[in-house]
Amino acid sequence: MAPEPSLASLLLPFILSLVLATSVQSSREGFIHCFDLHSKNDTTLSHILYGPENPSFASVFDLLVQELRFATPTTPRPQVIVTPLDETHIRSAIHCAKKHGLEIRIRSGGHDFEGASYKSEEPFVILDLFNLNSITVDVENATAWVQSGATLGKLYYEISKKSRTLAFPAGYWSTVGVGGHLGGGGYGPLLRKYGLAGDNVIDAKFIDVNGKILDRKSMGEDLFWALKGAGGGNFGVIVAFKIKLVAVPENVTVFKVSRTLEQNATKLVHKWQYVAPSIHEDLTMALRIKNVKSSQAGKQTISVGFESLFLGGADRLLSLMQEKFSELGLVREDCSEMSWIQSVVVLAGIFPAGAPPEVLLNKTAAPKQYTKQKADYVEKPISVEGIEGLWKVFFKIDPESGGMNWTPYGGRMSETSESETPYPHRARNIFMIYEAVYWKKKDGAVSQRHIDWVRKLYKYMTPFVAKNPRSSYFNYRDYDLGVNSKGKTSYEEASVWGVKYFKDNFKRLAKVKAKVDPDDFFRSEQTVPPLFGECGTSLGK
Numbered sequence: 001m002a003p004e005p006s007l008a009s010l011l012l013p014f015i016l017s018l019v020l021a022t023s024v025q026s027s028r029e030g031f032i033h034c035f036d037l038h039s040k041n042d043t044t045l046s047h048i049l050y051g052p053e054n055p056s057f058a059s060v061f062d063l064l065v066q067e068l069r070f071a072t073p074t075t076p077r078p079q080v081i082v083t084p085l086d087e088t089h090i091r092s093a094i095h096c097a098k099k100h101g102l103e104i105r106i107r108s109g110g111h112d113f114e115g116a117s118y119k120s121e122e123p124f125v126i127l128d129l130f131n132l133n134s135i136t137v138d139v140e141n142a143t144a145w146v147q148s149g150a151t152l153g154k155l156y157y158e159i160s161k162k163s164r165t166l167a168f169p170a171g172y173w174s175t176v177g178v179g180g181h182l183g184g185g186g187y188g189p190l191l192r193k194y195g196l197a198g199d200n201v202i203d204a205k206f207i208d209v210n211g212k213i214l215d216r217k218s219m220g221e222d223l224f225w226a227l228k229g230a231g232g233g234n235f236g237v238i239v240a241f242k243i244k245l246v247a248v249p250e251n252v253t254v255f256k257v258s259r260t261l262e263q264n265a266t267k268l269v270h271k272w273q274y275v276a277p278s279i280h281e282d283l284t285m286a287l288r289i290k291n292v293k294s295s296q297a298g299k300q301t302i303s304v305g306f307e308s309l310f311l312g313g314a315d316r317l318l319s320l321m322q323e324k325f326s327e328l329g330l331v332r333e334d335c336s337e338m339s340w341i342q343s344v345v346v347l348a349g350i351f352p353a354g355a356p357p358e359v360l361l362n363k364t365a366a367p368k369q370y371t372k373q374k375a376d377y378v379e380k381p382i383s384v385e386g387i388e389g390l391w392k393v394f395f396k397i398d399p400e401s402g403g404m405n406w407t408p409y410g411g412r413m414s415e416t417s418e419s420e421t422p423y424p425h426r427a428r429n430i431f432m433i434y435e436a437v438y439w440k441k442k443d444g445a446v447s448q449r450h451i452d453w454v455r456k457l458y459k460y461m462t463p464f465v466a467k468n469p470r471s472s473y474f475n476y477r478d479y480d481l482g483v484n485s486k487g488k489t490s491y492e493e494a495s496v497w498g499v500k501y502f503k504d505n506f507k508r509l510a511k512v513k514a515k516v517d518p519d520d521f522f523r524s525e526q527t528v529p530p531l532f533g534e535c536g537t538s539l540g541k
């Protein structure tokens with residue numbers, strides 16, 4: 001017979017949680033006190049520090065939670081939210097969090113797919129950079145300084161205010177933050193002509209774990225290299241990037257046409273794989289694939305949207321399409337000539353037709369959704385049978401719930417080496433895939449059914465996509481790939497997910513980490529661990 005449990009052992013979990021809660025509270029109080037001291041006479045402090053007792057705490061927290069799966073009462077809340085107005089506030093936050101045993105999560109736009117910028121199992125502080133959003137455009141030199149808390153929409157808008165023929169090659173959605181996006185690569189409709197956002201970063205302002213403010217020159221080329229594709233959360237706080245602007249014509253041409261299975265979508269998708277990655281780099285023709293209700297009651301079909309940006313006029317585009325992809329049947333009425341900034345509004349896909357460029361400044365324009373996303377890269381065209389099998393997978397989930405975007409590579413993406421930036425997915429690929437599922441109800445069973453489905457889709461794609469490793473995109477963060485263990489994680493352990501995002505660059509990133517943040521202060525479920533020494537061991541310094 002088992003001995004009776006003692007009262008003490010029954011109470012132990014309760015006592016432990018009480019002790020823990022008390023120590024967390026004292027960490028919070030210690031942090032706030034420390035921050036106060038550091039900020040000396042700052043009367044604006046009430047707009048910089050938000051503890052849970054502050055009436056604005058919930059709204060400040062929620063504002064940039066883009067993923068509804070994490071907008072629930074059970075999502076752990078930070079001890080404090082800090083919204084710095086300048087670098088001294090960032091330095092104080094780092095110093096005081098270190099001193100009082102709190103983790104830091106850095107948030108720019110809050111679009112992280114796994115909520116890495118505002119979610120932690122450990123007691124933590126959010127460093128929310130939304131006030132640091134200034135942008136200075138230098139038309140003469142075709143450069144700009146942009147602070148991390150700015151959105152892509154604001155960046156595009158400010159560029160367009162200064163010039164109709166300058167642009168920046170970054171993502172489609174205007175509400176995405178500069179800090180995470182540029183720091184993780186960042187692609188959009190200018191990718192085939194100009195590469196990734198990170199490829200066009202030429203300087204950075206960065207604050208390290210010791211509060212040192214560094215630029216490209218003082219940080220050195222290794223860290224600077226790391227920030228251009230693996231900067232998000234790994235090394236310290238990126239305050240601003242200096243970027244190279246790129247040339248676009250006064251007018252560009254946009255078309256968005258869609259075809260269903262009844263309109264030969266399968267054949268068109270098959271042919272697209274041969275055309276889109278090799279056609280002139282002025283054209284980026286992306287696919288938006290979803291399952292929709294068909295005209296036959298109770299049945300579904302597939303809708304494939306061909307959404308394109310062409311850096312030139314409609315005449316040249318039409319003759320190019322006639323020559324290379326006449327099967328699509330593109331006609332002049334499908335094509336609209338417009339300024340680049342207007343193309344940004346149209347291609348974002350979240351604004352009504354004819355909306356003015358000012359909508360790009362709306363930080364809450366993007367609908368918040370329940371989603372789960374994944375990424376893949378494709379090296380060889382998928383067969384017609386493979387594509388038909390894919391449609392069958394789509395029919396297993398409710399209409400309008402499944403989605404895939406296929407983004408053609410080639411052009412500049414093929415001309416850049418795998419080690420040029422941390423983002424290694426370059427010449428070998430003909431296109432990249434974004435796999436997603438969307439749902440509308442908070443209900444746990446509904447969520448699980450949808451998440452299970454996108455995992456099934458991912459499994460189905462296995463034979464068709466890059467292996468060795470099965471690759472993924474750091475900006476499409478996916479904890480299914482593996483996460484660090486609590487406390488210290490070895491380089492070998494983290495490599496499970498790390499090489500999927502970064503391939504051979506992962507090792508260099510881990511060595512940079514050892515130099516910049518040797519105690520692994522900036523750590524989370526998927527951060528690069530420090531790798532010390534040359535022989536591949538992460539023990540000792």
Ligand SMILES: Cc1cc2nc3c(=O)[nH]c(=O)nc-3n(C[C@H](O)[C@H](O)[C@H](O)COP(=O)(O)OP(=O)(O)OC[C@H]3O[C@@H](n4cnc5c(N)ncnc54)[C@H](O)[C@@H]3O)c2cc1C
Pocket residue numbers: 066105106107108109110111112113115116117129148170171172173175176177178179180181183184185186187188231232233234236237238239366475476
């Ligand atoms: C609706 C939607 C549309 C998207 N569209 C595209 C697209 O078209 N193209 C594309 O490439 N990607 C796209 N993404 C993915 C997007 O690029 C990434 O989620 C990106 O990391 C978001 O940046 P953020 O600043 O908004 O995110 P955050 O959640 O704030 O940050 C993301 C990560 O970076 C870290 N981080 C943030 N700021 C800093 C900083 N200043 N210093 C150091 N670390 C920091 C965070 O801690 C976190 O780990 C999209 C995402 C969503 C939700």
Ligand SMILES: *[C@@H]1O[C@H](CO)[C@@H](O)[C@H](O)[C@H]1NC(C)=O
Pocket residue numbers: 040041
């Ligand atoms: C603090 O602020 C008060 C009033 O604004 C001012 O008189 C004082 O000199 C300030 N002290 C310091 C250390 O800046």
Ligand SMILES: *[C@@H]1O[C@H](CO)[C@@H](O)[C@H](O)[C@H]1NC(C)=O
Pocket residue numbers: 138139140141
């Ligand atoms: C362009 O760059 C040069 C050299 O860095 C600089 O001196 C000049 O001020 C810049 N132009 C503008 C308009 O800022």
Ligand SMILES: *[C@@H]1O[C@H](CO)[C@@H](O)[C@H](O)[C@H]1NC(C)=O
Pocket residue numbers: 250251337338
């Ligand atoms: C660009 O389009 C505008 C109308 O939208 C037109 O007035 C202008 O002439 C065009 N510019 C060029 C270079 O084609």
Ligand SMILES: *[C@@H]1O[C@H](CO)[C@@H](O)[C@H](O)[C@H]1NC(C)=O
Pocket residue numbers: 262263264
């Ligand atoms: C589909 O393709 C066939 C032959 O390739 C063609 O005859 C037919 O017109 C196409 N249908 C549509 C709707 O384009």
Ligand SMILES: *[C@@H]1O[C@H](CO)[C@@H](O)[C@H](O)[C@H]1NC(C)=O
Pocket residue numbers: 362363364365366
């Ligand atoms: C921003 O967009 C949201 C969602 O469409 C809308 O509700 C809100 O009114 C917009 N804000 C402004 C200032 O236009």
